[in-house]
Amino acid sequence: AQKVTQAQTEISVVEKEDVTLDCVYETRDTTYYLFWYKQPPSGELVFLIRRNSFDEQNEISGRYSWNFQKSTSSFNFTITASQVVDSAVYFCALSEVGGSQGNLIFGKGTKLSVKP
Amino acid sequence: DAGVTQSPTHLIKTRGQQVTLRCSPKSGHDTVSWYQQALGQGPQFIFQYYEEEERQRGNFPDRFSGHQFPNYSSELNVNALLLGDSALYLCASSRTSRYEQYFGPGTRLTVT
Numbered sequence: 580a581q582k583v584t585q586a587q588t589e590i591s592v593v594e595k596e597d598v599t600l601d602c603v604y605e606t607r608d609t610t611y612y613l614f615w616y617k618q619p620p621s622g623e624l625v626f627l628i629r630r631n632s633f634d635e636q637n638e639i640s641g642r643y644s645w646n647f648q649k650s651t652s653s654f655n656f657t658i659t660a661s662q663v664v665d666s667a668v669y670f671c672a673l674s675e676v677g678g679s680q681g682n683l684i685f686g687k688g689t690k691l692s693v694k695p
Numbered sequence: 696d697a698g699v700t701q702s703p704t705h706l707i708k709t710r711g712q713q714v715t716l717r718c719s720p721k722s723g724h725d726t727v728s729w730y731q732q733a734l735g736q737g738p739q740f741i742f743q744y745y746e747e748e749e750r751q752r753g754n755f756p757d758r759f760s761g762h763q764f765p766n767y768s769s770e771l772n773v774n775a776l777l778l779g780d781s782a783l784y785l786c787a788s789s790r791t792s793r794y795e796q797y798f799g800p801g802t803r804l805t806v807t
Binding site: 583612614616621622623624625626629670672674676682683684685686687688 | 728730735736737738739740743751753783785787794795796797798799800801803
């Protein structure tokens, strides 16, 4: 069975602190995709990144970076020098490949609060 | 470039009633997926439409049905509403060959 676990329910940091959001996944497939989405208070899910299971290179995009480790089935997300605008719920998701595009299986999300 | 749009924004219905939610995909996208997000939870996959047919379905009862039109827009219908159907309903669109899904702002459904 496929499953995504985000063990951190809520995290609170002060602006400019670095913060890492954890994501652990379970799947029997060897080919799959992992995603991170941001959901601000407005409710709309914003796509942040897609990573396929064959690419274990870490990725950096501005203040955001992602660490994919297949050996531990983890896909962690780090925000460097956090800002108040980063306050949102962050979801990690898994999509298996095969047949169609596959549906997204989401974790329960981590609520990040960045205080000024 | 317009993103995914959904209507209405909010809706209040009574138990037993029926509801229709609408979604227009992002330009260039041909696949539409629907998700239900209960308060404090991650979105749960309802179903996905491609070429006007239901391609995949999650673990939702037959009371949940959908449709996709030739212009790729989609509707989600829920019959015999239950209190537990109260949630944010999210529509996502994507291109056939791509896996990232882009979400709309959602429709907040309240069943009383």
